[in-house]
Amino acid sequence: MMNIWHGLLFLLVLVTISEGKLNVLLIVADDLRPSLGCYGYEPLITPNIDLLASQSVVFNRTYAQQAICGPSRASFLTSRRPNTTHVYDQHTYWRKRGGNFTTLPQHFKNNGYVTFSVGKIFHPGAASGKTDDYPYSWSVPPYHPSTQQYKMAKVCPGPDGKLYMNIVCPVDVIAMPEKTLPDLQSTQHALQIMQNVSRFPEQPFFLAVGYHKPHIPLKYPREYLNLYPLDKIHLAPDPLMSNDIRTY
Ligand SMILES: *[C@@H]1O[C@H](CO)[C@@H](O)[C@H](O)[C@H]1NC(C)=O
Ligand SMILES: *[C@@H]1O[C@H](CO)[C@@H](O)[C@H](O)[C@H]1NC(C)=O
Ligand SMILES: *[C@@H]1O[C@H](CO)[C@@H](O)[C@H](O)[C@H]1NC(C)=O
Ligand SMILES: *[C@@H]1O[C@H](CO)[C@@H](O)[C@H](O)[C@H]1NC(C)=O
Numbered sequence: 001m002m003n004i005w006h007g008l009l010f011l012l013v014l015v016t017i018s019e020g021k022l023n024v025l026l027i028v029a030d031d032l033r034p035s036l037g038c039y040g041y042e043p044l045i046t047p048n049i050d051l052l053a054s055q056s057v058v059f060n061r062t063y064a065q066q067a068i069c070g071p072s073r074a075s076f077l078t079s080r081r082p083n084t085t086h087v088y089d090q091h092t093y094w095r096k097r098g099g100n101f102t103t104l105p106q107h108f109k110n111n112g113y114v115t116f117s118v119g120k121i122f123h124p125g126a127a128s129g130k131t132d133d134y135p136y137s138w139s140v141p142p143y144h145p146s147t148q149q150y151k152m153a154k155v156c157p158g159p160d161g162k163l164y165m166n167i168v169c170p171v172d173v174i175a176m177p178e179k180t181l182p183d184l185q186s187t188q189h190a191l192q193i194m195q196n197v198s199r200f201p202e203q204p205f206f207l208a209v210g211y212h213k214p215h216i217p218l219k220y221p222r223e224y225l226n227l228y229p230l231d232k233i234h235l236a237p238d239p240l241m242s243n244d245i246r247t248y
Helices: 047-054 069-078 104-109 146-150 182-197 222-227
Strands: 009-018 021-030 114-119 168-171 205-214 218-221
Touching: 069 104, 104 114, 104 205, 114 182, 146 182, 168 222, 182 205, 205 218, 218 222
Parallel strands: 021 205, 114 205, 168 218
Antiparallel strands: 009 021
């Protein structure tokens, strides 16, 4: 599944101080474009990101290094362009192609930090050596939410009351397999890690949390649907590709 926003990730870096060293929380959202309150976009209700942005540096000019996920992630996590990593697809590992580059988390790990990966940070699979670049980048094996395996499960109620597969639908979380959703699991896991590391205040940490949403397929808690009544939803003013986009 690919669209023109596919390579667009949204990064938030939060820091807290641990005995004089900064702790780092890196949040990556897959396919999130700047349709957010903090970018002046009103239809979407994004109070938490807006609050964070109000206390942060907000970048208004950002670029997708490449319009797919693996190369973009390899690029920003090694701070090298795709023409240096030589990663242009979803199954090439930069260490085996472009070079044995030090990644952002690896740099922290090499400098006394304990580093954690939760959810989707490196593109999983062959693109990160089938290990999410563990142990180079991470102190402990990366965590992936178990319910990601149900992303194509028949959990969406149809008009006949039966359950169907759909790429997007509102759900009652309690009725889902394992009674949760992938990003909820990742948040829980990240909170647990932060609780654990808070017992060792002298040990600085780098925690990367990668959310799968809003990349499809996704299921979302039904209560959020109430925030967007259908009669308030307008079609995009520019539903078609503009004439100045060239395809090759
Ligand atoms: C970035 O865009 C937001 C929303 O349009 C605006 O409030 C803010 O002033 C802009 N910041 C800069 C540095 O241009
Ligand atoms: C990669 O592309 C950039 C932008 O076009 C260029 O400036 C740079 O020299 C290229 N690097 C390599 C290694 O080819
Ligand atoms: C890559 O670099 C790491 C150190 O960052 C080193 O331990 C490893 O042996 C290197 N691997 C290769 C194939 O050069
Ligand atoms: C938190 O620490 C406990 C006790 O050491 C451990 O069992 C648990 O796996 C840790 N949780 C995470 C998410 O690392």
